[in-house]
Amino acid sequence: MPHDTALNALSQLLGERFSLSKSDLAAHGQNETYFADCPPEGVAYPETTAEVSEIVKICAANDCPVVAWGAGTSLEGHALAIKGGIVLDFSRMNKVLAINAEDMDAVVQPGITREDLNTELRTTGLFFPVDPGANASIGGMAATRASGTTAVRYGTMRENVLALEAVLADGTIIRTGTRARKSSAGYDLTHLLVGSEGTLAIITELTVRLQGQPESISAAVCAFDDMDTAVNTVMATIQMGIPIARIEFLDAASVAAVNAYSKTDMPVQPHLMVEFHGSEMGAKEQVERFGELVADFGGHGVKWSAKTEERNALWDARHKAYWAILASRPGYKAVVTDMCVPISRLAEAVAETQKDIADAGLQGPILGHVGDGNFHAILLLDPANPDDLTRAKEVSHRMAERALALGGTITGEHGVGMGKLSLMPAEHGHAWDVMGAIKTAMDPKGILNPGKVVRPA
Amino acid sequence: MPHDTALNALSQLLGERFSLSKSDLAAHGQNETYFADCPPEGVAYPETTAEVSEIVKICAANDCPVVAWGAGTSLEGHALAIKGGIVLDFSRMNKVLAINAEDMDAVVQPGITREDLNTELRTTGLFFPVDPGANASIGGMAATRASGTTAVRYGTMRENVLALEAVLADGTIIRTGTRARKSSAGYDLTHLLVGSEGTLAIITELTVRLQGQPESISAAVCAFDDMDTAVNTVMATIQMGIPIARIEFLDAASVAAVNAYSKTDMPVQPHLMVEFHGSEMGAKEQVERFGELVADFGGHGVKWSAKTEERNALWDARHKAYWAILASRPGYKAVVTDMCVPISRLAEAVAETQKDIADAGLQGPILGHVGDGNFHAILLLDPANPDDLTRAKEVSHRMAERALALGGTITGEHGVGMGKLSLMPAEHGHAWDVMGAIKTAMDPKGILNPGKVVRPA
Numbered sequence: 001m002p003h004d005t006a007l008n009a010l011s012q013l014l015g016e017r018f019s020l021s022k023s024d025l026a027a028h029g030q031n032e033t034y035f036a037d038c039p040p041e042g043v044a045y046p047e048t049t050a051e052v053s054e055i056v057k058i059c060a061a062n063d064c065p066v067v068a069w070g071a072g073t074s075l076e077g078h079a080l081a082i083k084g085g086i087v088l089d090f091s092r093m094n095k096v097l098a099i100n101a102e103d104m105d106a107v108v109q110p111g112i113t114r115e116d117l118n119t120e121l122r123t124t125g126l127f128f129p130v131d132p133g134a135n136a137s138i139g140g141m142a143a144t145r146a147s148g149t150t151a152v153r154y155g156t157m158r159e160n161v162l163a164l165e166a167v168l169a170d171g172t173i174i175r176t177g178t179r180a181r182k183s184s185a186g187y188d189l190t191h192l193l194v195g196s197e198g199t200l201a202i203i204t205e206l207t208v209r210l211q212g213q214p215e216s217i218s219a220a221v222c223a224f225d226d227m228d229t230a231v232n233t234v235m236a237t238i239q240m241g242i243p244i245a246r247i248e249f250l251d252a253a254s255v256a257a258v259n260a261y262s263k264t265d266m267p268v269q270p271h272l273m274v275e276f277h278g279s280e281m282g283a284k285e286q287v288e289r290f291g292e293l294v295a296d297f298g299g300h301g302v303k304w305s306a307k308t309e310e311r312n313a314l315w316d317a318r319h320k321a322y323w324a325i326l327a328s329r330p331g332y333k334a335v336v337t338d339m340c341v342p343i344s345r346l347a348e349a350v351a352e353t354q355k356d357i358a359d360a361g362l363q364g365p366i367l368g369h370v371g372d373g374n375f376h377a378i379l380l381l382d383p384a385n386p387d388d389l390t391r392a393k394e395v396s397h398r399m400a401e402r403a404l405a406l407g408g409t410i411t412g413e414h415g416v417g418m419g420k421l422s423l424m425p426a427e428h429g430h431a432w433d434v435m436g437a438i439k440t441a442m443d444p445k446g447i448l449n450p451g452k453v454v455r456p457a
Numbered sequence: 458m459p460h461d462t463a464l465n466a467l468s469q470l471l472g473e474r475f476s477l478s479k480s481d482l483a484a485h486g487q488n489e490t491y492f493a494d495c496p497p498e499g500v501a502y503p504e505t506t507a508e509v510s511e512i513v514k515i516c517a518a519n520d521c522p523v524v525a526w527g528a529g530t531s532l533e534g535h536a537l538a539i540k541g542g543i544v545l546d547f548s549r550m551n552k553v554l555a556i557n558a559e560d561m562d563a564v565v566q567p568g569i570t571r572e573d574l575n576t577e578l579r580t581t582g583l584f585f586p587v588d589p590g591a592n593a594s595i596g597g598m599a600a601t602r603a604s605g606t607t608a609v610r611y612g613t614m615r616e617n618v619l620a621l622e623a624v625l626a627d628g629t630i631i632r633t634g635t636r637a638r639k640s641s642a643g644y645d646l647t648h649l650l651v652g653s654e655g656t657l658a659i660i661t662e663l664t665v666r667l668q669g670q671p672e673s674i675s676a677a678v679c680a681f682d683d684m685d686t687a688v689n690t691v692m693a694t695i696q697m698g699i700p701i702a703r704i705e706f707l708d709a710a711s712v713a714a715v716n717a718y719s720k721t722d723m724p725v726q727p728h729l730m731v732e733f734h735g736s737e738m739g740a741k742e743q744v745e746r747f748g749e750l751v752a753d754f755g756g757h758g759v760k761w762s763a764k765t766e767e768r769n770a771l772w773d774a775r776h777k778a779y780w781a782i783l784a785s786r787p788g789y790k791a792v793v794t795d796m797c798v799p800i801s802r803l804a805e806a807v808a809e810t811q812k813d814i815a816d817a818g819l820q821g822p823i824l825g826h827v828g829d830g831n832f833h834a835i836l837l838l839d840p841a842n843p844d845d846l847t848r849a850k851e852v853s854h855r856m857a858e859r860a861l862a863l864g865g866t867i868t869g870e871h872g873v874g875m876g877k878l879s880l881m882p883a884e885h886g887h888a889w890d891v892m893g894a895i896k897t898a899m900d901p902k903g904i905l906n907p908g909k910v911v912r913p914a
Contacts, residue, residue, distance in 0.1 A: 102696060102801035145641040156639050158648075159616065174888040180797040181829045182613050183866035184602040184652055185884050186873055186910050187892045191615075191648035195641055212698040239559060241669040285738055340637040344559035372638045409640035416643055427642050431631040434899065435644045441898035442891065453643050 002084055006062035007042050010086065013054055017045040017092070028069055028087040031077050032134075034333045034381060034389060035418060040067065040081035047092045049165060049173055049204040055088065056202065057171035059447055067449045068198040070140025071113055073132075075336045076417025078144060078197050083450040088202065090139055096120045097205065104210045105162060105179055110139020110203050126210040129154035132413065133319040139203050144415035145195030149318065152238070152371030153245040153277065154211060156413065161194050165205035169443035179207055192438070197415055198449040200442045214277035218287050219246075219311045222294050223269045223301040227251060227354070227366075230270040231347040233297040234370045238343050240293070242286050244371060246275035246315075251354070253365035254321055254378075261324030262317035267301060272370075273318055275311070325365050325378045332380045335392040335419075339403035340374040340412025349406055353377060353399055360391045374412035401426065416453050424453075459541055463519035464499050467543065470511055474502040474549070485526055485544040488534050489591075491790045491838060491846060492875060497524065497538035504549045506622060506630060506661040512545065513659065514628035516904055524906045525655040527597025528570055530589075532793045533874025535601060535654050540907040545659065547596055553577045554662065561667045562619060562636055567596020567660050583667040586611035589870065590776040596660050601872035602652030606775065609695070609828030610702040610734065611668060613870065618651050622662035626900035636664055649895070654872055655906040657899045671734035675744050676703075676768045679751050680726045680758040684708060684811070687727040688804040690754040691827045695800050697750070699743050701828060703732035703772075708811070710822035711778055711835075718781030719774035724758060729827075730775055732768070782822050782835045789837045792849040792876075796860035797831040797869025806863055810834060810856055817848045831869035858883065873910050881910075 010018045019025075020042050029039030041064075046052045059066045065085025072079060081087055090111030098107040101124050108117060115135045117128050130141060132148035140146075142164070147156035154160065163177030176189035193201055224230035227249075234247055250258065250271045258264055272294075276286040287304075294302060305311045317324075326334055341349045350366060357364040357377060368375025377399065379392035400410040400423045410423045424432050432455060439446075439454045446457055467475045476482075477499050486496030498521075503509045516523045522542025529536060538544055547568030555564040558581050565574060572592045574585050587598060589605035597603075599621070604613035611617065620634030633646035650658055681687035684706075691704055707715065707728045715721055729751075733743040744761075751759060762768045774781075783791055798806045807823060814821035814834060825832025834856065836849035857867040857880045867880045881889050889912060896903075896911040903914055 100799065100801065102692070103799040104696070105799070145639075145645070147639055151639060158639070158645065168887075168891070172887050174891060175886065176888050178861075178864060178866045178884070179799040180831075180860070180865040180869060181800075182602075182604055182608060182615070182797060182831065182869050184795075184868045184870050184872040185866050185877065186652070186881060186889070187657070187895060188602070188615065188645075188648045188652050189888055189891060191645045192895075195643070195645050200644070212696075235559070239561070239669075279742060281742055282739055285736060338641075340639060342557065342560040342562070342636045343638075344557065374637075374639065403637070404635075407635060408637040409635045409642050411641045412637060412639050413641050415641040420642065424643060427635070429632065430625075430629050431633050431646055432643070434625070434631060434646060437898040438644060438649075438895055441894040 003041055003062060003064040006058055006064035009058045010042060010044055010055060013058065014044055019043045028089065029080065030072065031080060032073055033075050033336055035077035035080060038080040038082055040087040041084055042086040043089050044086055045089050045092050049167065052088065052167045052202060052204050053171045053173055056167050056169065059086065060170055060445060063445055063447060065447050065450050066202065068139065068143065068202050070111065070137030071135060073134035073136045074140065074144055074417060075414045076419035078415055078417035078452060080418065082418065090137060099124060100179065101126060103179060105207055106210055107205060107207050108138055109205060111137050113137050114141065121210065125213050127213055128208060129211045130157055130160050138206055138208065142194050142203055142206055143196065143198050147369065147413040149246045149248055149369055151369060152247055153243060157194055158191060160209045161190060161206055162209055163207035164190050164193055164203055166193055166201035166203050168201050169445065169448050177207065197417065197453050199439060199453045200448065202448065216280045216283035217275065217277055217311065218283055219275040219305045219314055221266060221271055221273050221303050221314065222299045223267050223271050224299050225269065227270045227350055228347055229297050229299065230272055231350055231370060233272065233293055233299060235343050235346060236293050237290060238371055240289065242289050244274060244286065244290065245277040246273065247371040248273040248318055248367065249370040249375065250321065250367045251365055254325060254367040257324040257328040257365060258317050258321050261327050262320055264317050273314060321367055322378060329380050332382060334381060335379040335396055337377045337379060337396045337399050338411045338414035339399050339408060340372060341403055341406040341408030343373045345406040345408070346370060346373050349402060350375060352402060356395055356398055360395050362388065362391055362395060372412060373408065418452065460498055460519060460521040463515055463521035466515045467499060467501055467512060470515065471501055476500045485546065486537065487529065488537060489530055490532050490793055492534035492537060495537040495539055497544040498541055499543040501543055501545050502549050503545060506624065509545065509624045509659060509661050510628045510630055513624050513626065516543065517627055517902060520902055520904065522904050522907050523659065525596065525600065525659050527568065527594030528592060530591035530593045531597060531601055531874060532871045533876035535872055535874035535909060537875065539875065547594060556581060557636065558583060560636060561669070562664055563667055564662065564664050565595055566662060568594050570594050571598065578667065582670050584670055585665060586668045587614055587617050595663055595665065599651050599660055599663055600653065600655050604826065604870040606703045606705055606826055608826060609704055610700060614651055615648060617666045618647060618663055619666055620664035621647050621650055621660055623650055623658035623660050625658050626902065626905050634664065654874065654910050656896060656910045657905065659905065673737045673740035674732065674734055674768065675740055676732040676762045676771055678723060678728055678730050678760050678771065679756045680724050680728050681756050682726065684727045684807055685804055686754050686756065687729055688807055688827060690729065690750055690756060692800050692803060693750050694747060695828055697746065699746050701731060701743065701747065702734040703730065704828040705730040705775055705824065706827040706832065707778065707824045708822055711782060711824040714781040714785040714822060715774050715778050718784050719777055721774050730771060778824055779835060786837050789839055791838060792836040792853055794834045794836060794853045794856050795868045795871035796856045796865060797829060798860055798863040798865030800830045802863040802865070803827060803830050806859060807832060809859060813852055813855055817852050819845065819848055819852060829869060830865065875909065
């Protein structure tokens with residue numbers, strides 16, 4: 001094996017918490033979408049930051065790649081050890097270290113999942129708002145700059161990470177940011193690491209913002225006769241400044257899949273799923289204004305869910321939409337695309353994408369966090385037909401080009417990983433070289449998640 | 458002169474727009490606080506990004522420092538050419554290039570001031586929310602990660618810059634970010650440049666977020682018998698989640714100075730100045746809730762200003778508080794400190810600072826953006842007594858150490874410049890070396906605003 005010295009040293013350091021078992025390697029070589037399996041050479045389960053530092057020092061001394069692993073829910077192959085080396089599994093670093101209720105922040109280890117964090121917060125009147133759907137780890141969400149259904153109101157991981165502890169490529173431990181809500185003290189290393197996908201440093205602790213549980217929450221679904229009307233309703237909602245907490249679009253195909261999977265009974269038409277947070281009076285006012293907009297745009301079939309269980313069922317159905325769509329074609333895999341445009345260009349972006357998918361002869365339900373101008377197509381692939389993957393990648397590539405042409409970005413929330421690497425020059429031009437220069441400055445040996453984000457050496 | 462070759466080439470390139478006049482050099486060697494005058498060797502007035510690129514190429518070829526200059530309102534000597542070289546004055550690059558009302562963003566050149574931008578936006582129903590008081594340039598505000606009175610509601614420049622165009626140290630032009638509201642496409646170079654004080658690249662264009670003019674605005678002042686009660690009212694307001702748009706603290710000494718300067722008649726007691734933005738109903742609800750809190754905490758003398766002129770007069774008085782305090786001691790200069798702590802530590806931070814100033818035998822009114830945990834002391838200096846500056850710097854240094862001990866930052870909004878450089882290791886530890894490595898990677902010759910932010914070479 002190419003990294004024997006490192007593997008031996010890691011076994012010495014971690015004992016049973018360094019695994020070479022085939023099942024462990026296989027489990028850490030999988031991904032949620034279409035990338036080929038790629039097992040690492042070993043899996044380390046650190047329990048402290050000091051251990052992470054020691055591990056990285058060993059890897060640095062032996063030119064052994066290190067790939068951080070949270071919950072394994074990323075969609076672009078981020079956590080695959082494509083250049084060999086080890087995976088650092090953070091499942092044992094999953095504690096809440098402090099809840100500062102008065103300051104509405106919490107200090108957590110990277111391995112905690114967002115659902116576990118919110119369970120721990122339940123008695124505080126506070127919650128962690130970022131919700132990508134998957135029960136991802138907070139560390140992984142920071143590393144990919146995740147967002148999801150609530151970003152339209154509460155922001156993405158960019159807005160919700162205040163401070164980090166991280167281990168550099170030589171094992172040095174640094175801290176970035178503080179618990180103060182703002183700072184002008186030098187370069188914003190926190191935001192440099194958020195979204196860096198484990199290529200610049202390994203996040204070992206996070207200070208995240210919390211939000212107060214709203215006094216009042218209302219949710220609803222409503223149907224539209226066509227996609228344009230639904231999307232125009234979204235654009236008007238955002239432009240009127242209604243502080244909507246969630247506004248999700250599902251096209252008719254997504255609705256059909258969700259109905260079958262989650263036993264819902266929505267008419268098979270484009271839908272919006274929405275949620276409002278506020279004071280009793282504030283949420284009521286938002287609901288009324290949104291209701292007026294829906295009526296103006298010809299939406300119908302509005303169903304309100306004020307009860308917690310109904311709301312939970314609604315968002316559970318939404319979160320399972322990916323699995324619902326996969327289940328609609330047993331045995332299929334999917335290319336899950338992700339593009340984000342300025343809100344004024346959303347309707348044309350969705351319409352052109354729908355047409356492109358149809359022209360390519362693919363099935364690809366469209367859904368997404370349209371309040372941010374962000375949406376996905378789940379491009380279904382018949383494994384028996386290898387041409388499907390080729391055509392899906394072509395559609396995905398054209399979606400990214402379309403996003404750029406409309407003033408947007410090739411990925412709103414999924415990140416670069418392996419899937420979007422080839423599109424980075426198109427979005428960034430010379431700025432991609434700046435990213436490469438920063439990578440070289442911070443990780444000269446290229447041991448941190450090599451092959452991702454920056455131009456391959 | 459040490460950079461004759463560069464100066465000659467710049468004269469050739471820019472003609473009359475490259476100035477060597479004594480008055481021009483002197484005007485660009487001044488600052489708003491206590492730093493010694495430091496005229497540059499020349500002042501360039503570029504009109505296009507291409508010109509900025511050419512200028513930087515000339516400077517790079519001749520190892521000539523380049524310091525970007527906006528409105529000259531920074532408080533830590535950021536724009537002083539302390540290693541010689543030229544100042545790039547952006548006053549001719551002051552245009553609004555695009556207003557995308559549907560997407561609530563604008564594309565501007567760096568030299569436009571925030572007041573001029575808001576004047577241009579007046580007919581759109583939108584406004585640019587960041588308000589540091591001074592009529593700073595948008596480029597300078599981005600470079601120092603400025604904030605001010607409205608950050609508690611709308612965020613700082615960190616949250617309000619979507620994308621940048623910038624010139625690198627070798628003259629290359631890059632673009633960072635897009636008009637999409639979020640992105641996971643690689644390292645967040647936009648947020649690396651915001652707050653980098655012109656040391657990594659020179660910002661030549663900015664895409665900024667805009668906000669809808671609120672339906673309803675109410676403002677008020679209220680008095681408190683002591684500082685603690687006022688600050689506790691602020692903490693409760695934030696913790697209750699009232700979406701207050703501005704909440705400013707002025708101690709009794711600040712109030713006395715403002716009364717004398719702006720002809721206001723506030724009782725000489727600690728005050729809060731507040732503003733609420735929302736729908737008619739929403740703003741009314743906020744006002745009621747805040748009113749209840751003020752009563753609970755024993756505040757009094759609440760004066761509401763619903764009329765635009767009254768509100769403008771109120772905020773004009775607040776914005777002139779620095780000048781009012783300077784005018785209270787004719788001929789004095791000031792060290793303007795800036796610290797920011799988690800909101801739960803605000804009361805003790807203010808109390809200890811007040812005591813420290815008194816113990817040092819200085820006059821130092823305290824005021825600030827307390828909703829962010831951010832406040833300032835204006836430490837007055839008698840130029841006839843050089844010991845004042847020594848003691849003021851000592852107080853300022855202890856304030857920064859206090860901020861760190863309380864989990865905060867050495868500067869919430871003023872930046873590092875020259876004044877806070879020596880405190881950077883205390884806040885950042887090894888992370889300061891990472892900043893240095895990034896600086897070296899992006900500006901290997903060290904020509905961009907040398908002597909600021911990172912460890913001097």
